[in-house]
Every structure is written in structure tokens, then in C-alpha cells.
Amino acid sequence: MTATNGKTLRLHMPQWQGGNLEEYHLSSKVLSWLLPASRGPEEIVPVPSPGDSPAPAIEDGILARKALLDQARAARARFRGVSLCVREHAGLEEGEMATAKLHGVELVKGQRWTVRVTAYGTTLTFPFEAEQFARSYADGQAFRLGVEVVELKDCA
Known part of the structure; x- marks a missing residue:
């Protein structure tokens, strides 16, 4: 599907800890570079590179739990107030859950x-x-x- 209405949010989040593969960080950056220019809002969630982070450990039974939750919260904070296209596809109005x-x-x-x-x-x-x-x-x-x-x- 190609969005042409300028309302699709492109969220770049080079998250690698959950899969425990350092290559995911670079792959995410390569994919972002390969994609055509966005017609809608773009946000980048800062994720520390593998060299700048400690090796992921299991926390409460989940690999890199704290890092993943911190990144998910940062992502959520980046698009507060943005009208996401998924709402339109689900037939929801702004603010409706x-x-x-x-x-x-x-x-x-x-x-x-x-x-x-x-x-x-x-x-x-x-x-x-x-x-x-x-x-x-x-x-x-x-x-x-x-x-x-x-x-x-x-x-x-």
C-alpha cells in the first residue's frame, strides 16, 4: 500500500536488543536509506548502537526488558498528537480508541x-x-x- 495523503507516520526505530542481533541496528539504518522519501511526518527514536550498550540480559524473564520498554515509551512519546493512518484504516476518529x-x-x-x-x-x-x-x-x-x-x- 502506498499512502499519498501525507498522513502516514514513518517511525524509524533501529531496535536490536529484543532479537539480540546487533546487525538489526545497521539493517534498520540501511532500510531507512533505501526507502523512498516520506510524504508524511517522520520521527526517529534514538536507540543506542550495540557498541554503546551493554549486552542484553534477561530481566524478569524478558531479554533486554528495560531497554525495550524505554524505547517503546520513547516511540509512543514521539507520535503523541499525530493522527496515525491506522486510525483511518480502522474507521476511528481522532482520539477514539x-x-x-x-x-x-x-x-x-x-x-x-x-x-x-x-x-x-x-x-x-x-x-x-x-x-x-x-x-x-x-x-x-x-x-x-x-x-x-x-x-x-x-x-x-
Whole structure:
């Protein structure tokens, strides 16, 4: 989808700690450079480069929890007051909140870990080999969507 109305926010956040791959920081910068110029507002969330940060550690069962939450809060603060295009796609007016039925994060334990993220009624599923990565991802998505993680056990 190409937005031409100038209302799409481009948020550049070179976050690498959650995936514990330093390459994500550089890849994010390369991707930003490759993208065509934005027609709407652009915001950059400062994320310390891997060389300037301590190695991520597990905090409360989540890899780099404090860094991830700090970055998510910084991102949220950057777009307060900006009318985001996702509101238009969901049919919401400025200041109106989506209902809880449109959003959700499920952490499913089976033979592998799975995170199901529902945003604006669309659900995507992400498989993980390690519990810590699944929990870290689920926590970040839940924070972004303003919901709680629901933990399930796959009984199949």
C-alpha cells in the first residue's frame, strides 16, 4: 500500500536488543536509506548502537526488558498528537480508541513457542524456538497495542 495523503507516520526505530542481533541496528539504518522519501511526518527514536550498550540480559524473564520498554515509551512519546493512518484504516476518529476485540497478543506453548498478534482485526503468527525470545516479542507487542499477553497451552 502506498499512502499519498501525507498522513502516514514513518517511525524509524533501529531496535536490536529484543532479537539480540546487533546487525538489526545497521539493517534498520540501511532500510531507512533505501526507502523512498516520506510524504508524511517522520520521527526517529534514538536507540543506542550495540557498541554503546551493554549486552542484553534477561530481566524478569524478558531479554533486554528495560531497554525495550524505554524505547517503546520513547516511540509512543514521539507520535503523541499525530493522527496515525491506522486510525483511518480502522474507521476511528481522532482520539477514539479501538475496542479490545481488535487487538490481542497470545503466547502459545506447544512443541515450539508461538506468538499470535492481532492488530485492528488482522492476526499474524510468529514461531519461536526459544521461550525467552517469544516472551520478549510478545511483551513488546502487547505494550505497543496496550493489551496484556494471554498465555495458552497448545493441547493438540
